[in-house]
Amino acid sequence: MMSVLRVALICLSVLILLTLGCSKSTDPTEPDTSSDDRSTAETISIPDKPSGPSSGEVGESLEYTTGGASSNLDHPIVYRFVWGDGTSSAWNSTPRASRAYATAGTFEVFAEARCADHPHVGAARSECLSVTIGASTHTVSVPTTPTGATFGSVNQTYTYNTGGAVCSHGHAVQFRFTWGVWPPSDWSNAPAADYAWAAAGTYMVRAQARCTDQTGIESDWSEFLTVVIQ
Numbered sequence: 081m082m083s084v085l086r087v088a089l090i091c092l093s094v095l096i097l098l099t100l101g102c103s104k105s106t107d108p109t110e111p112d113t114s115s116d117d118r119s120t121a122e123t124i125s126i127p128d129k130p131s132g133p134s135s136g137e138v139g140e141s142l143e144y145t146t147g148g149a150s151s152n153l154d155h156p157i158v159y160r161f162v163w164g165d166g167t168s169s170a171w172n173s174t175p176r177a178s179r180a181y182a183t184a185g186t187f188e189v190f191a192e193a194r195c196a197d198h199p200h201v202g203a204a205r206s207e208c209l210s211v212t213i214g215a216s217t218h219t220v221s222v223p224t225t226p227t228g229a230t231f232g233s234v235n236q237t238y239t240y241n242t243g244g245a246v247c248s249h250g251h252a253v254q255f256r257f258t259w260g261v262w263p264p265s266d267w268s269n270a271p272a273a274d275y276a277w278a279a280a281g282t283y284m285v286r287a288q289a290r291c292t293d294q295t296g297i298e299s300d301w302s303e304f305l306t307v308v309i310q
């Protein structure tokens with residue numbers, strides 16, 4: 081008896097999973113039957129399967145379009161995209177939206193359409209587009225160890241140089257230095273910066289680079305140059 085019950089439960093679970101699965105859900109959504117106003121009987125036709133890249137990388141902005149849905153009462157339509165990671169775009173009359181995934185994985189993306197004037201009418205759901213997101217290949221290489229004076233005097237200004245950093249996507253890069261004293265220099269297009277230490281000591285000077293197109297893409301800090309200030 082127990083095993084029969086178990087098999088029955090497994091079958092039920094499989095049935096529920098299939099019903100929830102993306103590819104099995106292409107039937108149009110029923111009008112909202114909780115509404116008393118049955119005279120309108122509005123229905124929305126299925127929007128187009130999302131069109132756009134089926135692969136990308138973490139942090140890359142990917143654009144998708146849909147369309148093709150209509151109301152049988154000729155009311156205006158709004159669309160949104162459900163991104164498959166628990167988020168969706170805002171409802172919009174423009175059937176287009178962009179998404180940058182924060183994690184790698186495969187996501188089932190679909191579009192929904194509903195009446196702009198009657199949000200209680202059930203949304204129609206498109207077929208899914210499977211989107212595979214891989215790890216980001218957008219990196220900036222480490223700049224060269226700074227060069228410049230290694231001995232100096234307090235309150236004297238010295239110039240340090242670096243270079244050699246490259247963005248893997250071919251964008252321009254910017255540089256900054258840290259002086260062994262907070263704060264680092266500002267980001268600059270020039271691979272050089274000046275500094276004057278206010279106190280005697282031994283300081284480690286390092287350089288860092290970042291992409292100018294996506295400034296969140298930063299290199300590791302370079303190896304350090306030791307500077308003795310007396």
Ligand SMILES: [Zn+2]
Pocket residue numbers: 122151153155195196197198201
């Ligand atoms: Zn309507």
Ligand SMILES: [Zn+2]
Pocket residue numbers: 218247248249250251252291292293294297
């Ligand atoms: Zn870049």
